[in-house]
Amino acid sequence: MTNTDTEQTPVVCQGREAEAGWRAWPARVSRLGNALTIERALPQKQLRLIGPWCFLDHIGPVMFDDGHKGVDVGPHPHIGLQTVTWLLEGELLHKDSLGYEQVIRPGQLNLMTAGHGISHSEESPPDRSTRLHGVQFWIALPAAEANRAPAFEHYAEVPRQSLAVMDLHLVVGRHAGQAAPARVWSPLVGAELVAREPGTETLALESGFEHGLMLLQGEASLDGTPMLPGTLYHASPGCSAVRLQVSADARVFLLGGEPLGEELLLWWNFVGRSTEEIRQARTDWVEQDRPDGRFGQVAAYAGARLPTPDLAADIRLK
Secondary structure, three states, rough: OOOOOOOOOOOOEEEEOOOOOEEEEOOEEEEEEEOOEEEEEEOOOOOOOOOOEEEEEEEEEOOOOOOOOEEEEEEEEEEOOOEEEEEEEEEEEEEEOOOOOEEEOOOOEEEEEEOEEEEEEEEOOOOOOOEEEEEEEEOOOHHHHHOOEEEEEOOOOOOOOOOOOOOEEEEEEEEEOOEEEOOOOOOEEEEEEEEEOOOOOOOOOOOOOOEEEEEOOEEEEOOOEEEOOOEEEEOOOOOOEEEEEEEOOOOOEEEEEOOOOOOEEEEEEEOOOHHHHHHHHHHHHHHOOOOOOOOOOOOOOOOOOOOOOOOOOOOOOO
């Protein structure tokens, strides 16, 4: 997806002092076009990063009425990040400037590495379901990999682990000695926990990671405290396990990683290290008029690309 807010201010992302226990961070609710309700849980004013994870949208669930076109997000650019798309219900059609066209369905992974620059669109395919529900994340690439060549990967299935009362779907990264096949460039974990039955699950965590948990469906308690919908729960490094009490239909997403230890600048759909880098990426998208330009062209998309928000001339990274 894309950040469609029309007023964009650069966001400085840096480390935080350690906090004890889990802290609740309510998401901001917004809409993407006229089709989707979005709960944006990252970034927030006082919580910019969880490890290298710098963006989290909980999408829907939304019901598309008869005759509704569904999702239609025109081509837009990215730099310096990876996008992770994971669906619980429905379908999305990804098209990008590398020539990939890929429908994603529940239980599958789309991972796009922007690196130096890529553009893509996302649509509801013609034979779509009437409901859509999912999550999309951005992973900030470390400085050494931020300008790498763009790439796209699709996985029809991901590794699964059977726990006491839940199944863990390992979307990216590593957990409990198992590694997902998708290529990432930081130590991290991204996994969906799906209840098979009501009960209590004690989940081992990597103590060197900071972690986030978000309830996507059903009911759950976190170390005895009820989890609220539309809320991201964050724990600093040092937490080695978490106890979840879940309903039979509960679905919880776990994300985490080693603190990135780098200062980032987020603006619109770009992740960079300086205002000059962000400004150049914006200029390159505004002036993009050739297939061999920095962001290429999404030739398979029938429609206009997204315009860029304004970037004030006097904005500087502090």
